[in-house]
Amino acid sequence: MDITQLKKNALNARLNIMKMLAESGSGHPGGSLSMVDILTVLYFDKMNVNVAEPKWKDRDRFVLSKGHGAPGLYAVLAEKGFFPKEELLKLRKCGAMLQGHPDMKGTPGVDMSTGSLGQGLSVANGMALAGKLDQKEYRVYTIVGDGEIQEGQIWEAAMSSAHYHLDNLTLFVDHNGLQIDGSNDEVMTVNPIPDKFRAFGWNVIEIDGHDYEQIGAAVAMAQTVKGKPTAIVAETVKGKGVSFMEHQVGWHGKAPSLEQRDKAVEELERGVEK
Amino acid sequence: MSGVATREAYAKVLQEELSKNPKVVVLDADLGNATKSMSFKKVCPERYFDMGIAEQDMMGTAAGLATCGKIPIASTFAMFAAGRAFEQVRNSIAYPNLNVKIAATHAGVTVGEDGGSHQAIEDISLMRSIPNMTVINPADGKEAEEALKAAVQYYGPVYIRLGRASTPDLHNEHYQFIWGKGEVLREGKDVGIIATGIMVAKALEAAKELKKQGIEARVVNIHTIKPLDEALIIETAKLTGKIVTAEEHSVIGGLGSAVSEVICKQYPVKMAMVGVKDQFGCSGSPDDLLKKFGLTEIDIVKAVTSLC
Numbered sequence: 308m309d310i311t312q313l314k315k316n317a318l319n320a321r322l323n324i325m326k327m328l329a330e331s332g333s334g335h336p337g338g339s340l341s342m343v344d345i346l347t348v349l350y351f352d353k354m355n356v357n358v359a360e361p362k363w364k365d366r367d368r369f370v371l372s373k374g375h376g377a378p379g380l381y382a383v384l385a386e387k388g389f390f391p392k393e394e395l396l397k398l399r400k401c402g403a404m405l406q407g408h409p410d411m412k413g414t415p416g417v418d419m420s421t422g423s424l425g426q427g428l429s430v431a432n433g434m435a436l437a438g439k440l441d442q443k444e445y446r447v448y449t450i451v452g453d454g455e456i457q458e459g460q461i462w463e464a465a466m467s468s469a470h471y472h473l474d475n476l477t478l479f480v481d482h483n484g485l486q487i488d489g490s491n492d493e494v495m496t497v498n499p500i501p502d503k504f505r506a507f508g509w510n511v512i513e514i515d516g517h518d519y520e521q522i523g524a525a526v527a528m529a530q531t532v533k534g535k536p537t538a539i540v541a542e543t544v545k546g547k548g549v550s551f552m553e554h555q556v557g558w559h560g561k562a563p564s565l566e567q568r569d570k571a572v573e574e575l576e577r578g579v580e581k
Numbered sequence: 582m583s584g585v586a587t588r589e590a591y592a593k594v595l596q597e598e599l600s601k602n603p604k605v606v607v608l609d610a611d612l613g614n615a616t617k618s619m620s621f622k623k624v625c626p627e628r629y630f631d632m633g634i635a636e637q638d639m640m641g642t643a644a645g646l647a648t649c650g651k652i653p654i655a656s657t658f659a660m661f662a663a664g665r666a667f668e669q670v671r672n673s674i675a676y677p678n679l680n681v682k683i684a685a686t687h688a689g690v691t692v693g694e695d696g697g698s699h700q701a702i703e704d705i706s707l708m709r710s711i712p713n714m715t716v717i718n719p720a721d722g723k724e725a726e727e728a729l730k731a732a733v734q735y736y737g738p739v740y741i742r743l744g745r746a747s748t749p750d751l752h753n754e755h756y757q758f759i760w761g762k763g764e765v766l767r768e769g770k771d772v773g774i775i776a777t778g779i780m781v782a783k784a785l786e787a788a789k790e791l792k793k794q795g796i797e798a799r800v801v802n803i804h805t806i807k808p809l810d811e812a813l814i815i816e817t818a819k820l821t822g823k824i825v826t827a828e829e830h831s832v833i834g835g836l837g838s839a840v841s842e843v844i845c846k847q848y849p850v851k852m853a854m855v856g857v858k859d860q861f862g863c864s865g866s867p868d869d870l871l872k873k874f875g876l877t878e879i880d881i882v883k884a885v886t887s888l889c
Contacts, residue, residue, distance in 0.1 A: 410676075410677070412678060418648065419648060419673075422672070423668060423672040423673075425637075426637075426669060426673050429640070429641025429644070429645065430645035432641070432642050432645060433641065433642040433644060433647070435645075436642065437645070437649030437650070440628070460635075460637040460638055460641065460669070464641065466633065467635070467642060471630075
C-alpha cells in the first residue's frame with residue numbers, strides 16, 4: 308500500500324468533488340467527502356478492475372448503495388481513468404453522462420444504478436450469489452450510509468447475505484452520524500450498528516474510515532473470513548477535508564458557491580503542502 | 582372447455598424447459614408452493630433461491646443476479662410483486678433496464694377467499710407505467726407457457742401476470758406466441774371485444790350469446806398489454822366502430838385505459854369497459870366474485886348492447 312499515492316488520489320477526488328458540485332449548483336458534498344478515503348483504498352489498492360474493460364466479467368463489483376454520494380464515486384472513477392475528468396464538470400446537467408445519482412447504463416465503471424436508499428445491499432447480494440454460482444473469485448463491495456440503514460430493506464438484505472453465507476461480500480457503513488434532518492440520534496437511532504450486524508450473523512470490523520492502513524487491513528481481513536459476510540463499520544467525518552463542511556449537517560445536500568469552492572480548494576491544497 | 586391455471590403452466594415450463602437454460606435462476610418469497618416456483622427447485626435446487634418473506638430484497642437480489650448475466654425469474658403474488666416491491670422493480674430493475682422476469686401469480690379477484698387484501702387489481706396499471714417494462718397477461722395455460730419462454734429469450738424486464746384459478750384452454754399445441762402482437766380469435770363486424778387474461782374466454786362466450794341477438798363480435802386477445810398492438814386496435818375500431826374491453830383488473834389504468842389511449846388519439850369510437858369499478862375485492866369463491874364485480878360473459882354482453 309503506497310499511502311502517499313493514495314493520499315494524492317483522495318486529494319484529487321476531494322478537489323474534484325468541490326469543483327463539480329460548485330459547477331452543478333446542487334448535490335451532496337458531505338457524504339461524498341466522508342467516504343472518499345474508503346473508495347480510494349478500494350479502487351486504487353484493493354479492487355480488481357479493468358479500466359479498459361469496465362464490464363469485464365471477472366472484475367470486483369462495487370455498489371454505491373448511498374447513491375447520493377455519486378460525486379465521490381464519480382471523482383474516484385475519473386481519477387482511476389474510467390472516463391475523462393471533463394465529464395465531472397457536466398454533473399447533473401441535462402444530457403450529461405453523470406446523473407445526479409449513479410446510472411449504470413451510461414457511466415463506465417458504475418456497476419449498479421442506485422439513489423433510492425436501501426436498495427444496494429440486495430443488489431450486491433445478487434452479484435455475490437452469481438459469483439458463487441459461477442465459482443468466480445470476484446468480490447463485491449458496497450457502501451451504505453448510516454442513515455440509510457433505517458430503510459427496512461437493508462435488514463431484509465442483511466438476513467439474506469448471512470443466510471447465503473456470502474463471504475465474497477463486504478459492506479461498509481459510512482458512519483458519519485449525520486443525515487439530512489439532523490444527527491442519526493435526533494432523527495432515528497441507528498446505534499449500536501456493529502451489534503446489529505453481529506446479531507444478523509455478520510463478521511464485523513470497526514475502523515477509522517479515514518485511516519488508509521485500517522481500511523486496507525479490514526478489507527484484507529474480510530477476504531479471509533469464510534462462511535459469512537463482513538460489515539466494516541467505518542467511523543467517518545461528514546464533509547471530511549473541508550473545514551467548514553466537517554461535522555455540519557447543513558452540507559448534506561447543498562453545493563458550495565464558487566467562493567466556497569475556492570476556499571475549499573485552497574485549503575485542501577494547503578493541507579497537502581503541510 | 583377444460584383448462585389449467587396459468588400458474589400451473591408456469592410450473593410446467595419452469596420444470597420442463599427453463600431449467601435447461603443454465604442462465605435461468607428462480608427466486609421466490611416463501612410462496613414457492615403457491616406460485617409453483619417450487620417446481621424449479623425440484624430439478625434445479627442450486628439455482629433456486631428462497632428469499633424469505635421479503636419481496637423488496639428479492640427484487641433487488643434478482644437485479645444483482647441480472648447484472649452478472651443471469652436471467653432471474655422472481656415470483657410472488659401480484660400484490661407483493663407489483664405493490665409491495667413497486668419501487669424496487671422501478672429503480673433496481675427497470676431504471677437500469679436489467680433482464681429480470683417477474684412472474685406474478687394470484688392476480689385479480691379470482692384469488693378468491695383470501696379477500697381484498699390479496700387481490701391485485703392495480704398491478705397492470707402500476708407495471709405498464711414504468712419505462713422499459715413489458716407487461717404480459719396470458720389467457721390460458723398454453724399462452725402462459727409460450728409467453729414465459731419468449732420472455733426468457735427477450736432481453737429486458739418483463740412482468741407476467743398469472744392466475745390462481747383454472748381457465749379454459751383457447752390454444753392448441755401449435756400456438757405461437759408473437760411478442761407484442763394481439764390475436765384475433767373470432768371475426769365480426771358489429772363490435773370489437775378486446776380482452777386480456779381470463780376474460781378472453783369470457784369474451785368468446787359473450788360473442789356466442791351476441792350472435793343469437795344478431796350481433797357479430799370480433800374478439801381480440803391482447804396478451805401483451807405493453808407494448809400494445811396499436812395497429813390491431815385501430816384496425817378493430819375501424820372495422821367495427823365500437824370497442825368493449827374486458828379485464829380482471831381495475832378499469833383505471835389497465836387494458837381498458839391502454840386501449841382508450843390509442844383509440845381516442847387515433848380513431849375515436851364508442852367504448853365501454855368491463856373491469857373492476859374502482860373498488861377493492863372481497864372474500865368469496867372465484868365464480869361468485871366474478872359475478873359480484875361484473876366480470877362475466879353476461880357483463881360483456883351488456884356492455885356491448887349498451888353501445889348498440
